[in-house]
Amino acid sequence: MAIVAINPTKIAGLWKSGVALDLHTTSSTPTGYNEFGHMQFDTVRPEIAECLYRLKNKADRSAADPIIETTANYLSRHREKFDCIVPVPPSHQRALQPVIVLAEGIAKILGVPVLSCIATTRPTGQLKNITDPDERKEHVRGLYAIDKVQTRGRKILLFDDLFRSGTTMNAITEVLIDPGQAAVVRALTITKTRSNQ
Structure with a gap:
């Protein structure tokens, strides 16, 4: 087993309860500009966040295993609180979709299904470049559609x-509850940023 250290913290939202397993970074120090004029950083990450960075940014599939095993180990003591996993749809195309790879690996260990019940109603960009909270909400308004046949009565x-x-x-939780008729929605993320920008 490749369990890594985590530091779970609560995440607040429309869901009944939510947890991020660790911070995304612990520090990020500017080190100067590269030859293209882009500021470079010396970034320190918790162990699970380093694995996530390798999976997402380096397409290192082997980095998924410690994340999957650590997350499944953490969730095993909360197993009665959910009966399926719903991954957030990826915001842009990659050869390797980290959220899907991780959700499927975690679900396999825990013996629960992964529901592909959420569709986007239009092309979507990444929210990380939008800092205004109202603009963010407007960006996701009406973006998600739900297959309530899959979600009705589910935990x-x-x-x-x-x-x-x-x-x-939050936008996805809204559609899972109404019109999706889920019994309860809880949230889990691998990491969280130090600020909400």
Whole structure:
């Protein structure tokens, strides 16, 4: 087993309860500009966040295993609180979709289904470049559609790799509850940013 150290913290939103397993970074120190004029940083990450960075930014599939095993180990003591995992739809295309790879790996260990019940109604960009909270909410308004046949009466664990402001997860929680008729929605992310920008 490749369990790594985590420091779970609560994340607040429309869900019944939510947890991020650790911070996304512990520090990020500017080190100067590169030859293209972009500021470079010396970034320190918790162990699980370093694995996530390798998975997302380096397409290192082997980095998924410690995340999956650590998350499944953490969730095993809360197993009665959910009966399926719903991954947040990826915001842009990658050859390797980290959220899907992780959700499927975690679900397999825990013996629960992954529901592909959320669709986007239009092309979507990443929210990380939008800092205004009202603009973020407007960006996701009406963005998600739900297949309530899959979600009606379910105890759902909404899953994402990174929690920043909660805008996306709150919008999805809304559609899972109404019109999705989920019995309960809880939230879990691998990491959270130090600020909500």
